[in-house]
Amino acid sequence: MRAVTVRTFGAPETIELADLPLPQPGPGELRIRTLATGVHPADLAVRSGAVAQYLPPQPFYPLGWDLAGEVDAVGADVTGFRPGDRVIGLSHWFATRNGVQAEYAVLAATAVAPAPAGVPTAVAAALPLNGLAALQAVEATGLTRGQTLLVTGAAGNLGGLVIQLAAARGLQVIALARPEDHAFVTRYGARHTDAVTPAEADAVIDTALLGAAVLPALRDGAAFVAVRPGPPIVERGIRHTVVDVRPDGAQLADLAAMVAAGRLTVRVAAEHPFTEAAKAHARLEEGGLRGAVVLAF
Template sequence: MRAITVRSYGGPRQAQVVETEVPVPGPGEVRVRNQAVAVHPADTAVRSGLLGPLLGEPPFRLGWDTAGTVDALGAGVAGFAVGDRVLGLSHWFATRNGTHADFAVLPADRLAPAPDGLPATVAAALPLNGLAALQGVDLTGLTGGDTLVVTGAAGSLGHLAVQFALARGLRVLAVAGPHDREELTSLGAEFVERGEHLAAALRRVAPAGADAVLDAAGIGAPLSAALRDGGRFVAVRPPAAPEPERGIEVVVLNVVPDAAALAELAAMAADGRLDVRIDSVHPFEAAADAHARLDGGGTRGAVVLAL
C-alpha cells in the first residue's frame, strides 16, 4: 500500500509517498480503507523537524485522521461490519500510528459511524479539528454571556470552535483576515481583524477584557493583554502557551479521542447543523503540495488528501 512517510526532516517534499505492507488488525482493532485524510499543522511540524528534539530521528508515518470504509475486523470487534463508513482519530503523538496511507488500523473504540450523506473529504476534516475545537471550548469553562476570543477563526479548528461557542450562548470575538468578515459575522460572531496590535483591537470591543482566549492560530503571549485579570488562556500549540500573569490560567489543549462525540459531530455535519470548512483537496500522491499549502499560511478550512 501507499503511505506518506518522512525519512528526513525538511521542506514539503520530505512528505514522501512510499510503498509498504498492508497492516493487519489485531484483537479489538479495525482496518479502514481510507477515502480521505486531513493534513494538519501537527503533521508539518513533524515533517519540518520543529519537533525533532522531542521525537528523535525519522522515519515517521504521518496522519491523525481516518475517513473511509471498514475493510477488515480484528478478533472481538462488535458494532462494525466490513463496508461500514467510518471516521476516526489516532492520537499521533501518543501512538505514532500514522493514518496517511491507503489503509489505517485503529482500535474500534476510536472510530465512529459516518452518515451516508457525509462526504469523505468532510468526514476527514472532523476527527482532530472537530474534537479539538469542542474540547477547547470546554476547557475555557465559560457559560452563556461570557466573552471568548477565538484566533484563527477562519481555519478549520477555529471555525468549528466559533460555532460550538456560539451554540453555548457565548459572546465570540472571532479573529481572522478581512476576507472572512462576512462569513464569521453571518455565524453570529463579532469580527476582529488580525494584525500587529491585536490585543488593543480586542480591548476596544471588550474594554473589560475577554473572559477566555482559544488561541487556534498560535499567537501566544501578545494575546494575554486582551484577557481580564483571572481569565483563561487555552493554547492549541504548546510552544505558543504564554507565561501566566495577572492571575490568568494557562491551559494547553491535548485532544482526547472520543468516539461518541465524534459520532455526534458527524451527524451534525451531515444534516447541516455544523459547517465544516474545506480549504483545498489534493490527490494523495500530491502530499507535498498539501504540506506546502499549510506552510504558506492563511488556510481557510481543512487541507485534505483524497485517495
C-alpha cells in the same frame, strides 16, 4: 499497501510513498480502507524536522492524523462496527506515530465514529482532528451560557469550528480576524473585531498563537486555552491550559451528527491525490487557507 512517509527531514519533496505491510487489527481495533485523510500543520512539523528533537529515532515516519474510510476488518471484542461501514477516526500521532495517510490504517474502535451522512468524503476526512480539538478547547474554557469567549484566528480552519461550537453552546463569541473575514465569522453568530478590547473576555482560545499579546483582553481569573505548548501564563489568576487533542469516538459521533444535520460547517480548501502529498504540503505551507487540505486515496 502504499503510505505517505518521511525518511529524511526537509522540504515537501522529501516525502516518499513507501510500500508497507498490510496492518492487522488486534482486539478492540478496526482496519480501515482509507478514502481520504487530512493534512495538518503537525504533519508539516514532522516532515520539516521542526519537532525532530522530540521524536524517537526510526527508519521512517508514516504521516497522518485523521481519516475517512470504510471498515475493512474488525478485531476481537469489537461491537458496533462491521466491514463496509463508512467511518471517520483520529490517531494521536505524537503518542503513537500511527500514521493514517496510507491505503489502510488500524485504529482503536473507541477512536472511530460513523461518517457524517450526506457529505463528501473530503469533508468527512477534515472533521476528526480539528473538530475534536475545537470541541475540547471549548470545554477547557469552563464557560457557561452567556459568558464571553474571544477566539483568535477565528476565520481559520480550527478557529472557524471553535466559533460555531461555542455559539451553539450559547456563549457570546468575539472573533478576532481580518476585516475581509467579517462575513464568515458573523455568519455563525460571532461578533467580529480586528483589535483587542481590554478586559472584555472570560476566556480566549488562541488558535492564532498570539500568546501574551491577547492577555489585555482577558478579565482577571479568565481562562487562556492554547492549542500548542508555550510559556505558561502566570498573572491575574488566569488559568492557562494547553489542549492536547484526544481521540474520542463518542465526541466524534456527536460532531458528525452536527455536520450531517447542517449545524456544523467543515470547509475544504484543497484536495490532492495522495500521490501528490508533496504538493499538498507546499500548499498548506503557503498559508492563507480558509479550510482543510485533504488527500484522496
